[in-house]
Amino acid sequence: MNSEISIRQPKISLSAYFKLTKPSIIYLLALTAATSMFLADGFSLHLDRVLFGLLGIALIAASSAVINQILDAEIDGKMERTKRRPMVQGQISVRNASYFASALLVLGTLILFIFNNMLTLVLTLATWVFYAFFYTKILKFSGVQNIVIGGIAGAMPPLLGWTAITNSIDGLPLLLVLIIFIWTPPHFWALAINRKEDYTAANIPMMPVVKGVLYTKIQILLYSLLLLCVSLFPFAVGFFGGLYFLGALALNIGFVGLAAISLLDKENKLSLPLFLYSIVYLTMLFILMALDKLIPIIL
Numbered sequence: 359m360n361s362e363i364s365i366r367q368p369k370i371s372l373s374a375y376f377k378l379t380k381p382s383i384i385y386l387l388a389l390t391a392a393t394s395m396f397l398a399d400g401f402s403l404h405l406d407r408v409l410f411g412l413l414g415i416a417l418i419a420a421s422s423a424v425i426n427q428i429l430d431a432e433i434d435g436k437m438e439r440t441k442r443r444p445m446v447q448g449q450i451s452v453r454n455a456s457y458f459a460s461a462l463l464v465l466g467t468l469i470l471f472i473f474n475n476m477l478t479l480v481l482t483l484a485t486w487v488f489y490a491f492f493y494t495k496i497l498k499f500s501g502v503q504n505i506v507i508g509g510i511a512g513a514m515p516p517l518l519g520w521t522a523i524t525n526s527i528d529g530l531p532l533l534l535v536l537i538i539f540i541w542t543p544p545h546f547w548a549l550a551i552n553r554k555e556d557y558t559a560a561n562i563p564m565m566p567v568v569k570g571v572l573y574t575k576i577q578i579l580l581y582s583l584l585l586l587c588v589s590l591f592p593f594a595v596g597f598f599g600g601l602y603f604l605g606a607l608a609l610n611i612g613f614v615g616l617a618a619i620s621l622l623d624k625e626n627k628l629s630l631p632l633f634l635y636s637i638v639y640l641t642m643l644f645i646l647m648a649l650d651k652l653i654p655i656i657l
Contacts, residue, residue, distance in 0.1 A: 411522030417466030
């Protein structure tokens with residue numbers, strides 16, 4: 359009598375691997391890097407650098423996101439916001455996720471090395487190390503300023519995009535880095551207020567957990583005022599014109615206004631809208647930069 363033995367193979371879920379790369383973060387990274395590329399001299403003459411630069415930067419950033427989820431799997435399981443991530447759900451093994459992260463890193467490195475330049479490669483790899491390991495394992499648990507210092511990694515894409523085209527570090531991309539660096543704390547602190555219980559359960563010293571919600575809201579307002587000033591620097595020094603100035607001013611009035619109103623919101627119902635608005639804010643701000651350069655060309 360022949361017995362049939364059925365061996366079940368785990369299904370490979372492409373969507374789970376895609377989620378490992380944190381696509382919502384990669385979207386903002388690609389947008390800010392691409393905008394910086396467009397603003398750089400020689401953009402239209404070096405479309406190959408644009409394509410391969412964006413691809414290499416995105417792949418290495420995706421690799422750091424995968425490593426972040428590998429190392430954070432335990433604490434992700436304690437948080438409502440992250441408990442459905444692929445690593446927590448057991449959809450992907452640590453070994454396979456590690457292979458995936460390595461493949462993304464190697465491919466991104468080869469693309470930048472072969473088709474781009476060493477400056478972009480070195481800066482991108484440094485950002486990878488900073489976020490994947492230093493922020494994930496050390497900075498995140500170091501205290502209430504964790505996201506302030508950690509924001510350096512998320513602020514780098516405009517500089518990476520610029521160097522991919524010009525192979526140089528200049529004033530405008532550094533200003534764009536500064537904008538994202540100042541934007542990052544109020545962006546994440548708004549989320550931290552909304553998910554305070556999550557961070558408490560995971561024992562992560564985010565500001566609302568350690569200093570309280572009211573203190574955090576005051577910091578958000580102060581940073582939004584600082585962001586208003588910093589985001590107008592590129593106009594003040596002549597990089598952008600009136601279209602950017604008016605659009606940036608309107609976006610910042612919305613940010614500051616929402617941050618101010620949230621101080622009176624005792625039930626913290628505005629924390630999530632503020633977080634979502636911050637994403638719209640950064641998206642529209644960088645689109646305005648591109649439009650400010652594009653419209654004079656069209657006219």
